[in-house]
C-alpha cells in the first residue's frame with residue numbers, strides 16, 4: 279500500500295490558525311461534546327440573566343411590603359400616609375383620617391389599588407402577603423429567595439459542564455496539534471535542524487502548544503458567555519426599562535470601544551516583547567546545554583552579565599506593557615461605577631419623584647450591569663491570550679510549513695543488501711550553500727563485505743559521504759545505487775536504514791535504561807541477544823557491576839558514562855542490530871590512545887562480515903582495510919589503494935601518515 283507522502287501535505291490549514299478555527303474543527307470532531315457545550319453555555323447565560331428578573335421581583339415585593347408594613351403600624355406615619363391617600367381620592371370615607379387600618383388591610387382590592395397608585399406595579403397583595411408572578415406563577419418573597427438559590431445552583435452546575443465539555447474538545451485539539459507538530463518536526467530533513475535552534479523547537483512543543491491549549495480551554499466559552507450574557511442582560515433590562523437601558527448601553531459600548539482600542543495599540547509591542555522573551559529563553563537554554571563549554575572557558579560572569587542586561591531591557595519593556603494592559607482593567611472598574619451611577623442619574627431625570635420605580639430600577643440595573651460587566655473583566659485576559667496564541671500559531675506555522683525535500687516514504691523497499699554499493703557521478707552541495715560544490719563527480723564501487731576508508735584533510739567531504747549514504751541528504755546530481763542497481767533516492771528510507779549501522783564520534787544516548795538505549799530502533803531482539811551484544815562490546819561486566827544492571831537509567835547524553843563506555847554502548851547497539859552495512863564516522867577520534875585501542879578491537883570484531891565504510895582520522899585504524907580513498911577538497915578522490923600501497927607513493931596520504939608518525 280502506498281504510504282502518505284508527508285513531504286507534500288499541508289500542515290496547518292489557514293482557517294485552523296486561530297483559536298476559533300481550531301476549536302470549530304474540534305467541535306466537528308466531537309459533535310456530542312460540542313452540542314453539550316452549547317447546551318450548557320446557553321443554560322449558563324439564561325440562568326444568569328434570570329438573576330436580573332429575580333432581583334427585580336425581590337425589590338418590587340420588598341418595596342410593596344415596606345408600604346404595607348408602614349400602614350399596618352397604625353402610628354403617626356401610617357395615619358399620614360392614609361391622610362394623603364384620602365386627600366388624593368384613592369381612599370374614600372374617614373376624611374378625619376381616623377381610618378380603620380384593619381378594615382383597609384382586609385380589603386385586598388383596596389390595598390392593591392393603593393400599591394399601584396404608589397408605584398408598586400406588578401405585585402399582588404393577598405392573605406397578608408405580597409406576591410409577584412413569573413410565567414403565570416405567583417411567588418412570595420421567600421419563594422423568590424428559594425428560586426434565587428436554586429438558580430445560582432443551576433448556574434454553577436451548567437458552568438461546570440460547559441467548562442468540562444469545552445476542556446474535552448480543547449484537549450483533543452491540543453493533543454492533535456502537538457502530535458502533528460512533533461510528526462512534522464521529526465520528518466524534517468537534517469538541514470532543518472541545522473537552521474532551527476533545538477531550544478526554539480522545544481519551546482514550540484512545550485510552551486506554544488501548551489499556551490494554545492490553555493486558550494482553547496477558556497477563550498471560546500468566555501467569548502460566547504460574554505456575548506450571550508451581554509445580549510441576554512440587555513434584552514431583559516430593555517424589557518424592564520428601555521430608556522435607561524439605552525442610556526446605559528451607550529456608556530458600556532463607549533468603554534468597551536476604548537478597551538478594544540487599547541488592546542489594538544498594545545498588540546504590536548506585545549508581539550515584540552514575546553519575541554524578545556523567547557530569544558532570551560532560547561539563548562539561556564542553549565548556554566545551559568553547553569554548560570561544560572561555559573565552565574571550561576570561564577565565561578560564566580560574562581554570560582550572567584549578558585543575561586542581566588538583556589533581562590533588564592525585557593523587564594523595562596514588560597513594565598511599560600503592564601502600564602498599558604492594566605489600563606483596560608482600570609477602564610472596566612471605572613466603567614462599573616459609572617454604569618451604576620448612570621442608572622440612578624438617568625432614572626432620576628426620567629422618573630422624577632417615582633421613588634418606588636426608581637428603587638426597582640436602581641437595584642435591577644445594578645444586578646443587570648453586574649451580569650454584563652463580570653465576564654467583561656475576563657475579556658482583557660482573553661483578548662491578550664488570543665493575541666498571544668496568534669503569535670504561537672505563526673511560530674508553529676513558520677517552523678512546520680517547511681517542506682522536507684527528502685521523501686522518506688517511497689514505496690520500493692529493500693529486503694537485503696547482498697550486492698555492491700555504487701556511487702555514480704555523484705555531485706553534492708549543501709542546501710544552504712548551493713554554490714559550493716562539496717562532492718564533485720564521485721564514482722566508486724563498494725563491494726559487499728569489504729572494508730573501505732575515506733581519509734583526507736579537514737573539510738574535504740569525508741563526513742558528507744557518510745551523510746549521503748545515510749540519506750541525511752540526497753545527491754544534488756548522480757545516484758547512489760544499492761545492490762548495484764536500486765537508486766537509494768527511490769527507496770523507502772526506513773527499509774534501507776534497517777540494514778545500516780552507524781557509529782559516529784559523539785555517541786547518541788538518551789535518558790532511559792541501558793536496555794532501551796542498546797535496543798533503540800530495533801523491532802525484534804531477545805534478552806540473550808542483547809546481553810551477547812554487550813559482551814561483544816565489552817560492556818557486560820560494567821553493566822553487571824551497576825546496582826540495577828541492565829535496568830540502570832542513564833542520564834541525558836549518558837552523562838554518568840565515560841567517553842569509552844558511551845562508545846561501547848553504541849557499538850553494542852550495532853552488534854545487536856547486526857547490519858549488513860556499517861558506517862563509522864570518526865568513531866574513535868574523541869577517545870584517548872589507550873581507550874581508542876581497546877575500542878578499536880571491538881570495532882574490528884564488529885566489521886567482520888559487513889560492508890564497512892569508515893571515515894578515519896587515525897590512519898593506524900585502517901591498516902588492513904581493502905581500499906582507502908583519499909579525498910582532496912578540490913580534486914575529489916586524489917588517491918586510492920591499500921594502506922601499504924598508499925604509504926609508499928607520494929601524495930596526501932603519505933603526508934598525512936608521516937605527520938601522524940611525528
Ligand SMILES: Nc1ncnc2c1ncn2[C@@H]1O[C@H](COP(=O)(O)OP(=O)(O)OP(=O)(O)O)[C@@H](O)[C@H]1O
Pocket residue numbers: 472708709710711716734735736737738739740741742743
Ligand atoms: N550543513 C552544512 N551546510 C553547509 N556546508 C557544510 C555543512 N556541513 C558541512 N559543510 C561544509 O562541507 C565541507 C565538507 O565537510 P565535511 O564535514 O564533509 O568534511 P570532513 O572531510 O568530514 O571534515 P573533518 O575531517 O574536519 O570532519 C566543509 O567545507 C564544510 O564547511
